[in-house]
Amino acid sequence: MAANLDNDRLPADFPSPPSWADRLHPENLTIFLFHGVVEQSDYLVRNYNRKHLAAADFRAIMTALSERGSALSMDEVIAHHKNQTPYPEYAFAVTFDDSFENNLTVAAPILRELGIPATLYATTGFISNNRMSWVDRIEWAFEEKCRFDKAVEPDLPWQDTPVRAETAEEMRALLSDIRTKVKSGLISDPDAFATEIQVQLGLSETWTTPDPLDKKLTWDQIRELHDDPLFIIGGHSHSHAILSYLDESALANELDTSLRLLKDNTGIDPVHYAYPEGLPDTFSQGVIEALKDRGIVCCPTAISGYNTPETDLFHLKRFLVM
Template identity: 30%
Template structure:
């Protein structure tokens, strides 16, 4: 991992902020940061950095304006309710702006992103041995210990990220249909989605801005142009209808370099978007393209908070 230049602008990427402590494999990747840790980090931003909105940062980089040292913007991806419950009050307390990128098809639903669904299935199955036999890949896994379960999840995720959504959904359904599960799957704050009322409340706060993250969290570069356009424009239209104002910031699902391309950027520009940050690790400097901005996914797989 490259050494970050904290004198350049940094965009922090969070997904969830949890109030719970987990002892099993739930949240093993650190996608949801604990609210006490989040509070410490936002306190540091407010006292030792120059926190700005993503919109302010995008405009400054576009105009190639000089930025103060430790300029930072906070962003969230996906649709987790714990952002509303745990993150927003902390951000408001420290007067730190943030932009939330929302998968609109998950709002007001119990839908779970496929990668989280895989985690739930492996965490809650009573099986000790499972077989993954798809896509010309066949392997028997022993999943007695947490270490074994995490290894299996990571390996299967890496396989399924390379296939289209329909194929992946069919594989997930077939793979887990024979599992025997605990009588009661423990509900946590990791998978509950935001409601429209919560999003409207977030949107009314001057510190916060909301943008789309597609409708269904589909990897845009894996779709044909028409499907990609439906995901992008559809999510923009839904947010504009529900929130009652123009939307022009976007973020790519998954967000690595292979997950978007110039065709996707053209669709964004044609539909009035001014920026779409990636999830590629790094910092940003004046003149960088607003459609190739890098972010730091704090806590995920041990990625450290860049300030002290």
């Protein structure tokens, strides 16, 4: 087992990099949502869903987009919506969620070279503590076991008996299932759940690793990006909690903490924000009002689709690239 899967090959359903330019629309705006870009991806289990693209693929996608279309910053998007002016032809915008360090070290040089602006939505709790998300902490644990030819057999609250996964492929399938179940709201505290899995697998509780899939931007690096006019920093919550699941005071705390940390550490008073997860049930009118009360002007979702200048700035759609 632990056969070395051909990890450099893109999955069959991943469009070829240049074909992402076919997503561009002559009149409407296409916003792309990225997470990470890495020089190398030689993992057995991790990054199976291409959350972190290979640098060569990212470069090919960006080159094709810039040849075909017109890149807009999210500030320019706001201006088109406020003034109700048509976008340039085949308009697109580039966004990154979750504050991975590789956004600066790998993606930013490519974007600078091509002159493509990007907005980075920063999760302040990830930055302050170089912290991993719950799903990355479980992925990391599975990778550790797989690398040493060990099976995983976690006891999952929605299963009657522990589920065994031996091969990398079985582990990826199990991760996919865990992802879906946890995101459906089945687990009230995903961070505690990730700790439980790590401990069940005989590993120590791990919140941070130096791996490019895990490392987050530091405050100095956020400032460096903010100082470059090509990049805009927005908020993306403090703990990556799903905002619509929080009661009023927890929501206020989540938003206020993220905005205060951005302000204190970088001087940024963001008008840009992105909902964690960003799917239909993860934000609500209450969430939108709470964001507006705090000076946020634009908050895209992660729902696939195009935008017109009439689209509400709190319901913008984005195509997830992974």
